[in-house]
Amino acid sequence: MSNSKQLSSPFRGFDSFQQLVDNVFGRGTGGFPAFADEAFNMPATDISESDTEYTITAELPGIKKSDINVALHDGVLSIEATNKSEHEEKGDKQIRSERRYGRFVRRFTLGDNVDESSVQALFEDGVLKLVVKKTEPQAAPQPKNIPIN
Numbered sequence: 001m002s003n004s005k006q007l008s009s010p011f012r013g014f015d016s017f018q019q020l021v022d023n024v025f026g027r028g029t030g031g032f033p034a035f036a037d038e039a040f041n042m043p044a045t046d047i048s049e050s051d052t053e054y055t056i057t058a059e060l061p062g063i064k065k066s067d068i069n070v071a072l073h074d075g076v077l078s079i080e081a082t083n084k085s086e087h088e089e090k091g092d093k094q095i096r097s098e099r100r101y102g103r104f105v106r107r108f109t110l111g112d113n114v115d116e117s118s119v120q121a122l123f124e125d126g127v128l129k130l131v132v133k134k135t136e137p138q139a140a141p142q143p144k145n146i147p148i149n
Contacts, residue, residue, distance in 0.1 A: 075112045075113075080106075115135045
């Protein structure tokens with residue numbers, strides 16, 4: 001065995017662990033994890049909360065308002081959209097393509113203290129802004145003692 005093999009032998013198990021970490025975090029695959037196609041399609045989203053409402057802002061560049069669907073059910077807010085390819089065959093070869101197309105769904109659990117009828121949505125310049133009003137918090141049910149006969 002050469003000296004370099006002897007020096008690296010204490011780290012032999014680390015190599016396979018490092019490969020696993022690289023696969024999960026995308027190192028060695030252009031910086032994108034194995035689930036990059038799904039993750040890359042997800043819009044950048046900010047969520048803030050005040051005493052009276054939640055505000056969700058999602059970047060949806062290149063998506064038409066008619067291709068966006070927003071739903072709120074049982075405290076779960078869903079944003080669904082489709083980004084359609086505008087690629088046109090002209091005989092030119094494509095040199096680089098980084099834009100992603102397809103359908104995505106994002107879901108956020110806001111809780112059971114939201115007023116589902118109060119959702120306001122505004123879409124302007126590729127940014128979707130949602131405001132969801134809160135309701136009064138429901139009192140948590142008190143534990144009930146069960147008598148044992």
